[in-house]
Amino acid sequence: MNVSDIGIDLGTASILIYVRGKGVVLKEPSVVAYDRDADKIRAIGDEARIMLSRTTGNIVAIRPLKNGIIADYAVTEQMLKYFIQKATGRLSFKKPRISICVPSNVTEVEKKAVEDATYQAGAREVLTVPEPIAAAMGAGIDISRPCGKMIVDIGAGTCEAAILSLDGVVVDRTINVAGDNFDEAIMKYARTVHNLIIGERAAEDIKIHVGTAIERPEQKIMEVKGRDLGTGLPKTVRITSEDVREALKEATGQIVEAVHSVLEKTPPELAADIVERGIVLTGGGALLDGLEELIEEKTGINTVTAEEPIAAVAIGTGIYAEMTARNNRLEG
Incomplete structure (x- = not known):
């Protein structure tokens, strides 16, 4: 190459x-800063993200994917x-x-x-x-041989669960539940439970620092700043990892269900291979704390995250x- x-x-x-x-x-980031007045793109990627954080009104974000x-x-x-x-x-x-x-x-x-x-x-x-x-290739999995391998790729917009063998997809399922939905669920939870309006960036910070898919004996706590829904004034609340687990319960449940449905449709010989070889997670969404443990708990199959899930x-x-x-x- x-x-x-x-x-x-x-x-x-x-x-x-x-x-x-x-x-x-x-x-x-796959985002562009678009100038509505001039009808032209002002910046793309990192430059667009910086520009959008400092301007308002006529310059808007477009996510073309x-x-x-x-x-x-x-x-x-x-x-x-x-x-x-x-x-x-x-x-x-x-x-x-x-x-x-x-x-x-x-x-x-x-x-x-x-x-x-x-x-x-x-x-x-x-x-x-x-x-x-x-x-699968990026995770170092050899899919050329006639045995089943399972990959679950959790990006920002989609989660794809698939059984692979002989360089092809045998069974797969794609759902539109992934990293962005985690952020949206956290924003919704903050608004509903704490009367707090937060942005996407704050939701992502919460997900990274105190987010979890399973119950932990020791909870992490994070102070979050936002705007009070009632007064419109700035407000700070404490959000725990258990709060975030509750917020993400529906989304993580849908991912587990997608994995289940693919396993149910897998031919018996390949299913035996998956039990032996396990499930590999990739994508930025795979970095959510406890997600591999949740999938392993619900399927009974050893689940690991790839070495470089995002890449x-x-x-x-x-x-x-x-x-x-x-x-x-x-x-x-």
């Missing part, structure tokens, strides 16, 4: 770009072009071969939209990779591009 071949994790919240030999060279698929084609194309140039260098003369992930339940129309946007952004060749396959899909798309290029050379 030369420098002109790259792998892209096209995530709802973040975009990661992987270059073999260099690893993940770019990780930025929803649940892992393109919601705004034109903005996605501009964003991809910007990130590809940033990752490969503006002086790159050769157009890159790009391997890019798509949800496994994507329609042909949605897949074509990703391919077209990537070509328009400057690719000479585009390979689309089902997300569970990319996640796994990006790494996997890069490996997929390299494998495809190598196979093409051998066939040629």
Whole structure:
């Protein structure tokens, strides 16, 4: 895989770009700052996030990806072009071969939209990779052999649970419950229980610092600042890890249910492999404290989180591009 071949994790919240030999060279939020008055994009990625935190009114945030698929084609194309140039260098003369992930339940129309946007952004060749396959490859799982492996990729917009064997997806289920839903649930809980209005950034901080999916003997406590729903004045409350577990109960329950439903549909021979080899979690959502323990408790199957859960899909798309290029050379 030369420098002109790259792998892209096209995530709802973040975009990661992987270059073999260099690893993940770019990780930025998949957001743009759009100027409504001038009808133009002012900033993309990290620059957009900084700009949006300091301006109001005419400059608004656009997230062109929803649940892992393109919601705004034109903005996605501009964003991809910007990130590809940033990752490969503006002086790159050769157009890159790009391997890019798509949800496994994507329609042909949605897949074509990703391919077209990537070509328009400057690719000479585009390979689309089902997300569970990319996640498994990035987690170091060998899916080429005729035995079952289970991957659960929990991103920002979607959770995909899949059984893989012989380089393919045997059984899978995608639900639109993931990291963003955790944040929304925490915001809703703060509003309902504590009469406190908090933003997405504060909710994410709570999730990271005191969030948990299971009961812990010792609770963590965090002071959270927000606005009182009744008075409109600033207010500080204490939120415990048990509060957050309660807030996330429905979302984590849906993820467990998705894992269950995939296991129920798995052929017996492959199910026996899963019991023996366990379940691997990837994606930023997998970092929620206690989630692997909750899945293990509810399924009775050993569950672990990949070494680099956030980067796994990006790494996997890069490996997929390299494998495809190598196979093409051998066939040629």
